[in-house]
Amino acid sequence: MSRDGDAGAERGTGGPPLRAVPTTAAADAPDADALLRAVARGDERAFAGLYDLLAPRVYGLVRRVLRDPAQAEEVAQEVLVEVWRTAARFDPARGSAASWVFTIAHRRAVDRVRAEQAGADRVRRVAASSAETPYDDVVDQATTRLEQQQVRRCLKALTELQREAITLAYYGGYTYREVAELVGAALPTVKTRMRDGLIRMRDCLGVSVG
Amino acid sequence: MTGVDIHALAGAYALDALDDVERAAFRRHLAQCEACAIEVTELCETAARLADATAAAPPPQLRGRVLAEITRTRQVGPASADTGRARAGTGWRRWAAGAVAAAVLAIAASGVTYVIQEDRVRQAGQVQAVLAAPDAVVQRAPAKGGGEVAVWTSQSRAARVVMLDGLLAPDAEHAYQLWFIRDNTPTDAGTLGAGMGNGVRLLEGVSGGSLAVTLEPAGGSVAPHEPLLATVPLG
Ligand SMILES: [Zn+2]
Numbered sequence: 001m002s003r004d005g006d007a008g009a010e011r012g013t014g015g016p017p018l019r020a021v022p023t024t025a026a027a028d029a030p031d032a033d034a035l036l037r038a039v040a041r042g043d044e045r046a047f048a049g050l051y052d053l054l055a056p057r058v059y060g061l062v063r064r065v066l067r068d069p070a071q072a073e074e075v076a077q078e079v080l081v082e083v084w085r086t087a088a089r090f091d092p093a094r095g096s097a098a099s100w101v102f103t104i105a106h107r108r109a110v111d112r113v114r115a116e117q118a119g120a121d122r123v124r125r126v127a128a129s130s131a132e133t134p135y136d137d138v139v140d141q142a143t144t145r146l147e148q149q150q151v152r153r154c155l156k157a158l159t160e161l162q163r164e165a166i167t168l169a170y171y172g173g174y175t176y177r178e179v180a181e182l183v184g185a186a187l188p189t190v191k192t193r194m195r196d197g198l199i200r201m202r203d204c205l206g207v208s209v210g
Numbered sequence: 211m212t213g214v215d216i217h218a219l220a221g222a223y224a225l226d227a228l229d230d231v232e233r234a235a236f237r238r239h240l241a242q243c244e245a246c247a248i249e250v251t252e253l254c255e256t257a258a259r260l261a262d263a264t265a266a267a268p269p270p271q272l273r274g275r276v277l278a279e280i281t282r283t284r285q286v287g288p289a290s291a292d293t294g295r296a297r298a299g300t301g302w303r304r305w306a307a308g309a310v311a312a313a314v315l316a317i318a319a320s321g322v323t324y325v326i327q328e329d330r331v332r333q334a335g336q337v338q339a340v341l342a343a344p345d346a347v348v349q350r351a352p353a354k355g356g357g358e359v360a361v362w363t364s365q366s367r368a369a370r371v372v373m374l375d376g377l378l379a380p381d382a383e384h385a386y387q388l389w390f391i392r393d394n395t396p397t398d399a400g401t402l403g404a405g406m407g408n409g410v411r412l413l414e415g416v417s418g419g420s421l422a423v424t425l426e427p428a429g430g431s432v433a434p435h436e437p438l439l440a441t442v443p444l445g
Contacts, residue, residue: 040285047280051273060266073269077276084280088288094251099258106261110226151262169227170260176222177229188218195221195253202256209251 036097040087047084054098055080058105065109065173075112079105095209106170113173154204162197165190220246224253336412340364340371353377353440357407359423361442363416370413370444372399372421377439379407380425387426389434391441392419396434404428418444 032053038046058079063072083101090100155163161183168179180190201207216239222228223236240247340346340362350360357376364370374386388399388411399421402409405428421442424434 042285044277044280048277051276055268055273055276056265057261059268059272060264061261063266064264069269073272076268077272077279080276081279081283084285085283086286088286095255095258098261099255102258102261103254106226106258148262148265151259155263166225166257166260169222169225170257171264174227175229176225176227179227191218191222193221194225194227195218198221198224198253198256199249201259202252205256205259207252207256207259209255 032097032101033092036083036087036090036100039084040090050083050097050101051080054101057098058101061102061105062109064171065106065113071112072109075108076105079108082108093209110173114175150205154201157204158197158200159193161185161189162193162200165193166197166201169194217243217246220250220253224250224257336369337371337410340367340369340412347445349442349445351440351442353423354437355439359421359440359442361421361444363445365416368414368416370416370421372411372413374402374407374409374423377407377423379405381405383428384425385428385430386439387424387430387434388413389422389424390417390419390444391422392417396422398430398432401426401430416444420444 032050035046035050035053039050055076059072059076062075062079063069066072066075079101082104090097094100095103155167158166164183165176165179165185168174168182169176172179174182176190176194177187179185179194180187183190185193216236219228219232219236223233228236240250345366346362346364348360348362350358352358353374355378357374357378359377360373360375362371362373372388377386380386382405385401385404385406386409387401389396390399391397399413400411402411421444422434422438423440424431424436424438426435
């Protein structure tokens with residue numbers, strides 16, 4: 001196993017590169033929290049606004065985990081409709097609207113990947129990743145937003161094992177047991193690296209809740 | 211799982227990197243441990259920021275489909291009105307995990323889950339190692355009747371990964387069998403499960419020749435029966 005990145009970092013040739021889409025600068029972006037509150041009251045126009053704000057990251061995240069554009073489109077649709085359906089359950093005291101949406105998206109994508117078990121689908125996903133742009137290139141293309149620059153900078157500030165554990169789990173959809181196997185580290189070490197790596201990310205990004 | 215161990219799972223939980231049984235255990239823990247509940251809320255918010263680096267243009271037709279579907283989709287009320295379940299701990303996060311939690315495996319089933327998981331890990335690890343090797347090359351060939359056979363070869367790993375993808379599923383009495391063919395002499399390279407049109411096999415060694423696929427009685431044959439459904443030259 002290469003140790004230089006996440007599950008998508010295999011170098012490969014051919015295949016279209018991931019296209020990162022510049023999203024609206026944070027300063028003048030409509031507020032996702034306000035939009036989601038309006039969506040909870042049944043406001044379809046607010047939902048369209050929320051779609052424009054968050055769909056590129058919902059789709060991008062799901063595609064990154066699933067490695068399959070067709071499945072990603074299907075799952076992204078499920079996620080976005082689920083956001084509409086359950087908007088009233090969003091609780092701002094527990095985090096931001098964007099992270100609520102991305103959490104649903106990630107959970108769905110990971111459930112889909114795990115359901116594939118060890119079958120051909122899972123290998124196809126892994127294999128497809130070899131045709132994708134290496135991780136750093138993706139990040140390089142996605143630096144138009146301040147937040148993206150921050151995420152990249154903060155990921156780079158982690159130790160190699162912290163970064164590897166976090167990116168394999170989050171972008172690769174692997175359990176920590178699988179991550180331990182893939183990187184050849186002990187289970188308690190991987191657990192710890194995930195936690196202290198995220199704590200370091202949290203402090204680096206200045207995340208606070210409530 | 212001991213109480214000391216379980217706090218350490220906060221990071222893996224925030225990354226969705228626990229299996230169903232562990233996630234259920236950790237969520238029970240969250241209801242009782244305020245420190246973990248606070249930490250997990252922040253770590254989930256942090257993990258979600260990783261989505262920022264993945265932004266990609268959704269297919270243009272997705273927007274219209276989603277906006278049309280919501281006009282037909284009834285919204286639900288706040289969770290407190292929906293179920294009597296406790297909202298202690300990290301409310302929305304607990305809810306987000308709830309889709310799976312609804313199907314959480316009974317503890318009695320956890321032994322079985324573990325075995326499956328371990329096999330999957332072993333296979334995923336070895337297969338991944340070949341696919342991720344810097345020198346991995348892939349060769350593909352279409353199969354007669356549909357689907358394709360792909361072979362990844364890593365000289366540095368001295369192994370190959372063979373994938374049968376979308377071949378016609380045989381009946382329960384038959385299975386696809388793989389053969390190394392060298393100097394016109396076939397050697398058994400493994401048999402898929404009966405009735406399986408998809409499968410992955412890890413093959414040790416990288417000697418040359420070609421790889422062929424035939425349809426055989428379930429369990430495999432000692433020599434291949436014509437026709438060869440696919441032949442992949444091995445570099
Ligand atoms: Zn705790």
